Amino acid sequence: MSDPIDDDPTGEWRDAADEVYRELLERIGEAAPQPRLEPTRRAVELLGDPQRSAPVVHITGTNGKTSTSRMIESLLRASGLKTGLLTSPHLVRVTERIMIDGRPVSDEAFARNWDDIQPYLAMTDAELIANDEPPLSFFEALTVLAFAIFADAPVDVMVLEVGMGGEWDSTNVADGQVAVFTPIALDHVERLGRTIGEIARTKAGIIKPAASVVTAIQPLEALDELRAAAAHDEAHVAVERVDFALEGTTVAVGGQVIDVRGRAGEYHGIYLPLYGDHQAQNATIAIAAVESFLGDGSRALDADVVAEGLATATSPGRLQLVGTEPTVIVDAAHNPHGAAALAEAITEYFDFDEITVVVGILREKDAHGIVAELAPFATQFFVTTSTSERARPADELADIVSTVAPADIVFTLSSPELAFASARDWAAAAPRRAVVVTGSITLVGEAIAAADAEGWKPRGEGVE
Known part of the structure; x- marks a missing residue:
């Protein structure tokens, strides 16, 4: 097992990781995601289903997905769990997308795990080509790699941000114990649907049987779709401003101080080193999601965990x-x-x-x-x-x-x-x-x- 956060003093592994990225770029790009799950499912099946090696918190929505995912990860890490976080896209280097315990995966773990999964990706590609289908795309292959890295680490919990949509997104081969929805609006209409209701229906595909569903306040047509999907899978839905809420926010040096009513507890005077009311909303959703994951929404988080988790949260590229x-x-x-x-x-x-x-x-x-x-x-x-x-x-x-x-x-x-x-x-x-x-x-x-x-x-x- 390679250390997922080891240093690379000679730069050897950085070069290897950069070569992996070049190989990924030779695949179908993220601008043309494949609306399918079976190829990713086949690849992880060949690998022994690494996506099942730890429980999952799954996040989708139109805006705020990455920030909310990072806050959820930070709160879980403050709770004492070893975390794996998958987000997209990256800002500078591809290894930013796969985090272990709050740090980008090491170049060595990135490259070694890529080498380990190559035979299985090749088998999957060959089967697809034989059936006149495109080989695994950039995002499909990267998602398989992330699951392999998380299983190799190993982590206690995976926090997965959907790449696009939900129902047919590659991350959806994993079964989330908690499905989280940030605000849904019009985006990627050519692939997800031309109305908010259609887009919400696609995103609702991450809801799995008996999961906990945590959602931001949504337009009515979106909320109706989420509720319908949850009812079909007998999942419980917690809705912002009804089951939990942001009670207040005050501008502070370097960010803001927020008061949150969670699903199970109240958290006052929490420092959040991020700007914007939308980040306060994201933090509120993150708290409710972690309450849902750790105690099924019935047990409050320790105040020190919330304080540490949010005070150390970062959101690169967002304000x-x-x-x-x-x-x-x-x-x-x-x-x-x-x-x-x-x-x-x-x-x-x-x-x-x-x-x-x-x-x-x-x-x-x-x-x-x-x-x-x-x-x-x-x-x-x-x-x-x-x-x-x-x-x-x-x-x-x-x-x-x-x-x-x-x-x-x-x-x-x-x-x-x-x-x-x-x-x-x-x-x-x-x-x-x-x-x-x-x-x-x-x-x-x-x-x-x-x-x-x-x-x-x-x-x-x-x-x-």
């Missing part, structure tokens, strides 16, 4: 401060709902006079809807194109931005590097100015990497 002098904030909002949460948090939690928004958006996303939410707080837009093959060209995006904002505050920059440098130069020229980088996870990841490489924070502050 994350990556630069000071000047201030640079990144946020992975990539749909209108997420952009609205970003706008609300910027207004409530920060006090800037002027803000340049560096924005890059993928082709399939609702660019007009995203920009419409950002425009009220933007002094100007620096429009660019990330390195993603799916990125909308900067000129095309600038035309869309100019339908929402005055054309004279919209500037097109040929590369993210130029956009970051120009925005930081502008922000540094006067007090109370800031830069916000948003619109796509890829662009945010590039900003985080640049901040780390170029030292956008004074030495010792770190980027996290």
Whole structure:
């Protein structure tokens, strides 16, 4: 068994992990997920069903999935459990997606487990090709790898964030004891459905017989779908604002202080080092989910566990401060709902006079809807194109931005590097100015990497 969080002083295993990523990229990409479960199920069956090696908390929704997953993991870890966490996508390196006890899996464990599962992936691929089906996709293979890593560690509990949807997502070969739903809105309509009800029906596929269901407050058509699916599987549903609730939040240095009524207990004066009312909501859902997992919603969590679990929670790429002098904030909002949460948090939690928004958006996303939410707080837009093959060209995006904002505050920059440098130069020229980088996870990841490489924070502050 390889140490999942060991160091790699020579860089040998980092190179091996990077090679694994290159091999994964040769498979069908995440932009074209396969709406199927059988290939993933076949691969894990050949491996001895590692997805059954520990109980599961399963998370889906439209926005807030990753933050909520990370808070659930942090609370479970504070409870004394060894945790495995799968999230997607990554910001800088693929190993960020698979966490053991709150740290990215080591390059060695990533590469060694990949080598171990190769024969079984090859067998599955061969069977698929023989049946005129595409071989395992990037996400299918990565999900199998995550299960293998968790079983190898081994972990006490797996926290799994759905990649897309729920019913046919590769993570759904696991049976979650708790199914968690963050707010559901329109996104990926070409694959999940063109109404909130249709999307909720797809996401409700993660509900398993006798599971506990914890959901954020939802539009009525979404809640109806979740309740119907739960009733079919005799699962209990706990709904935000009915069975648990955020009772209050107060702005604090570096985040906020929240009061939460859980399913079984009340938790007051809890420090959360994350900005935004939406993060307070995510924390509330996380508490209810962990109450459901540890005590079926009937036993309160220890106050010290909640305090430690939330105080140490992180959410990279979500209202994350990556630069000071000047201030640079990144946020992975990539749909209108997420952009609205970003706008609300910027207004409530920060006090800037002027803000340049560096924005890059993928082709399939609702660019007009995203920009419409950002425009009220933007002094100007620096429009660019990330390195993603799916990125909308900067000129095309600038035309869309100019339908929402005055054309004279919209500037097109040929590369993210130029956009970051120009925005930081502008922000540094006067007090109370800031830069916000948003619109796509890829662009945010590039900003985080640049901040780390170029030292956008004074030495010792770190980027996290």
